[in-house]
Amino acid sequence: xxxxxxxxxxxxxxxxxxxxxxxxxxxxxxxxxxxxxxxxxxxxxxxxxxxxxxxxxxxxxxxxxxxxxxxxxxxxxxxxxxxxxxxxxxxxxxxxxxxxxxxxxxxxxxxxxxxxxxxxxxxxxxxxxxxxxxxxxxxxxxxxxxxxxxxxxxxxxxxxxxxxxxxxxxxxxxxxxxxxxxxxxxxxxxxxxxxxxxxxxxxxxxxxxxxxxxxxxxxxxxxxxxxxxxxxxxxxxxxxxxxxxxxxxxxxxxxxxxxxxxxxxxxxxxxxxxxxxxxxxxxxxxxxxxxxxxxxxxxxxxxxxxxxxxxxxxxxxxxxxxxxxxxxxxxxxxxxxxxxxxxxxxxxxxxxxxxxxxxxxxxxxxxxxxxxxxxxxxxxxxxxxxxxxxxxxxxxxxxxxxxxxxxxxxxxxx
Numbered sequence: 001x002x003x004x005x006x007x008x009x010x011x012x013x014x015x016x017x018x019x020x021x022x023x024x025x026x027x028x029x030x031x032x033x034x035x036x037x038x039x040x041x042x043x044x045x046x047x048x049x050x051x052x053x054x055x056x057x058x059x060x061x062x063x064x065x066x067x068x069x070x071x072x073x074x075x076x077x078x079x080x081x082x083x084x085x086x087x088x089x090x091x092x093x094x095x096x097x098x099x100x101x102x103x104x105x106x107x108x109x110x111x112x113x114x115x116x117x118x119x120x121x122x123x124x125x126x127x128x129x130x131x132x133x134x135x136x137x138x139x140x141x142x143x144x145x146x147x148x149x150x151x152x153x154x155x156x157x158x159x160x161x162x163x164x165x166x167x168x169x170x171x172x173x174x175x176x177x178x179x180x181x182x183x184x185x186x187x188x189x190x191x192x193x194x195x196x197x198x199x200x201x202x203x204x205x206x207x208x209x210x211x212x213x214x215x216x217x218x219x220x221x222x223x224x225x226x227x228x229x230x231x232x233x234x235x236x237x238x239x240x241x242x243x244x245x246x247x248x249x250x251x252x253x254x255x256x257x258x259x260x261x262x263x264x265x266x267x268x269x270x271x272x273x274x275x276x277x278x279x280x281x282x283x284x285x286x287x288x289x290x291x292x293x294x295x296x297x298x299x300x301x302x303x304x305x306x307x308x309x310x311x312x313x314x315x316x317x318x319x320x321x322x323x324x325x326x327x328x329x330x331x332x333x334x335x336x337x338x339x340x341x342x343x344x345x346x347x348x349x350x351x352x353x354x355x356x357x358x359x360x361x362x363x364x365x366x367x368x369x370x371x372x373x374x375x376x377x378x379x380x381x382x383x384x385x386x387x388x389x390x391x392x393x394x395x396x397x398x399x400x401x402x403x404x405x406x407x408x409x410x411x412x413x414x
Contacts, residue, residue, distance in 0.1 A: 055089035159280035222246035286330035344378035
C-alpha cells in the first residue's frame with residue numbers, strides 16, 4: 001500500500017535513503033537477487049523470441065502507414081506486454097541513431113513523418129515515435145526526459161536533461177523502456193551484469209544510468225537525489241535498492257496526468273528546476289511559463305469575437321502575470337518582450353472598451369487609470385528592445401496614441 005503524498009507534485013524533495021549495514025544475510029540476498037534476475041532475463045528472451053522475430057520481419061513499406069504497421073506488429077500478441085514488446089523491437093530494429101544530428105547538436109527531424117522517412121533519429125525521436133505507436137496500439141505511454149550516464153564511474157550531472165525514454169502502463173503498473181539504448185549493439189556493460197535490457201527494466205536498475213527530470217518517473221518508493229546519481233554505480237545501487245516508502249509516486253503521476261495538457265509542460269519545467277536547480281533548468285522553466293502565457297493569450301483571442309469582455313480581460317491579466325513571473329526567472333528574449341508589450345497594449349484597449357459600458361463614473365475612472373498603467377508598462381518593455389526593432393517603433397506609436405486618448409478621458413472625469 002502506498003503512502004499518501006504529503007507534498008504537492010512539484011515540491012516533492014527527493015530523499016537520500018541510506019541502506020542498513022551490509023551483513024552476511026544481505027550478501028546472500030543480493031547474490032540470490034542477481035541469480036533471479038539472470039534467470040528472469042533468460043526466460044524473458046525465450047518468451048519474446050517469437051514476437052521479436054515477427055516484429056523484425058515487418059515489411060518496410062508499412063512504416064509509411066502507422067495504423068497498418070501497428071496492426072501488423074500487435075497481431076500475434078497475446079497480452080499488452082507482448083504488444084509493447086513488439087513495438088519496442090520494431091523501433092529498435094528499424095530506426096538508427098542519428099550520429100550526424102548528434103554531432104551537430106541539433107534535431108533534424110521535425111515530426112514523426114521525418115523520422116519514418118529518414119529512418120534515423122535522436123533519443124527524443126525514438127521516444128516520440130514509441131508514444132505514437134503505443135497510442136495506436138491502445139497502450140498508455142508517455143515520454144520521459146532526464147539525465148543519463150554511460151559508464152560506471154562518478155559523473156557530473158549535465159545542467160539540463162540530455163536524454164529521453166518512455167514509461168508505459170501495463171496491467172495497471174508503469175514500466176520503463178528505452179528504445180534508443182535498446183537499438184544499440186547489444187547490452188551495455190552495466191545491464192549485462194544483471195541479464196536485463198532496456199525493455200521493462202526494473203526501476204532500481206534503470207536508475208543506475210537514467211535519472212528522470214521528474215522524480216516520480218524513477219518509479220522508486222523514495223527518489224534518489226541528483227547528488228546520489230552522480231556517484232559511482234556501486235555506491236548508487238544500495239541507495240536505489242531496498243528503500244522504504246517516503247511518498248506515493250503512483251498518486252503523483254496520476255495527479256500530473258490528470259492536469260490539463262497545456263499545463264503539464266509548466267508543471268514539469270518547475271518540478272525539473274526544483275529537483276536540479278541549475279541555470280539551464282531555470283531558463284527552461286521561464287520558457288515554459290512564457291509558452292503557457294501564449295496559450296492563455298490565444299484562448300483570450302477567441303473571446304474577442306464574442307461579448308465576453310470580462311472573460312477576455314481575466315485571461316489577458318493572467319497571461320501578463322505569467323510573463324512577469326518568467327521575467328523574474330530569466331532575461332526575456334526580444335520576441336518574448338514583444339509578446340509581453342503586446343499583451344499590455346491589448347489589455348489597455350480592452351480596459352478602455354470596458355470603461356465605455358460601465359454605469360459608474362468612479363468605475364470608469366478606475367478602469368481608465370488601469371489602462372494608462374498598462375500602457376506605461378508596455379512602453380517600458382518596448383524601450384528594452386533594440387532601437388531599430390520594427391515592433392518597438394510600431395507599438396511605441398500605438399502606445400503614444402492610446403495614452404493621449406486615455407489621458408484626455410481621465411482629465412474629463414477628474
